[in-house]
Amino acid sequence: MSQATENQAFASIKTAVDENPVMLFMKGTAMFPQCGFSARVVQILTHMGVPFKTANVLEDPELRDGIKQFSNWPTIPQLYVKGEFVGGCDIVTEMFQSGELQTLFDQNGIAKTGA
Amino acid sequence: MAMSAAEIEDMIKSALPDARITVEDLAGDGEHYAATVVSEQFRGLSRVRQHQLVYAALQGRMGGVLHALALQTSAPE
Numbered sequence: 001m002s003q004a005t006e007n008q009a010f011a012s013i014k015t016a017v018d019e020n021p022v023m024l025f026m027k028g029t030a031m032f033p034q035c036g037f038s039a040r041v042v043q044i045l046t047h048m049g050v051p052f053k054t055a056n057v058l059e060d061p062e063l064r065d066g067i068k069q070f071s072n073w074p075t076i077p078q079l080y081v082k083g084e085f086v087g088g089c090d091i092v093t094e095m096f097q098s099g100e101l102q103t104l105f106d107q108n109g110i111a112k113t114g115a
Numbered sequence: 116m117a118m119s120a121a122e123i124e125d126m127i128k129s130a131l132p133d134a135r136i137t138v139e140d141l142a143g144d145g146e147h148y149a150a151t152v153v154s155e156q157f158r159g160l161s162r163v164r165q166h167q168l169v170y171a172a173l174q175g176r177m178g179g180v181l182h183a184l185a186l187q188t189s190a191p192e
């Protein structure tokens with residue numbers, strides 16, 4: 001990916017993670033996830049009832065590569081909370097089971113939808 | 116070109132010599148594995164940093180020939 005395209009991808013990623021308190025880069029959409037790992041993270045976020053935005057990397061090859069450089073993380077899905085990279089499917093699942101994910105949301109003032 | 120469990124273990128071991136590693140083949144296709152890695156080098160690091168050390172040890176194969184690696188990392192008790 002050329003430097004210019006990478007900068008462009010980084011800029012749009014930065015905007016997305018800054019503007020959306022809970023941002024999930026995934027394969028597919030929340031309604032139609034196209035990968036088991038992405039689907040699991042959507043399931044966890046839905047279960048916790050917090051509002052979240054998704055971006056479908058399958059629709060945007062530059063985003064799909066750019067996000068991996070941006071976070072120095074080789075796989076999708078990738079979850080960001082308040083602009084900070086939280087982890088992929090394994091880490092999000094572990095944090096959900098240990099209660100750390102709820103704590104992270106609480107600490108960042110991310111309440112359930114309609115709470 | 117898939118990877119073998121032994122290959123994964125060797126690569127992690129070369130980067131983390133003290134590590135205790137288990138690798139489990141999830142699908143038999145050489146692309147989907149689960150691994151636990153226990154190493155002193157993880158002490159004090161966030162989970163993301165711990166996993167990044169393992170991904171670095173795999174030298175770019177993660178997300179490429181190695182489609183999925185369910186990782187559990189920790190420092191020794």
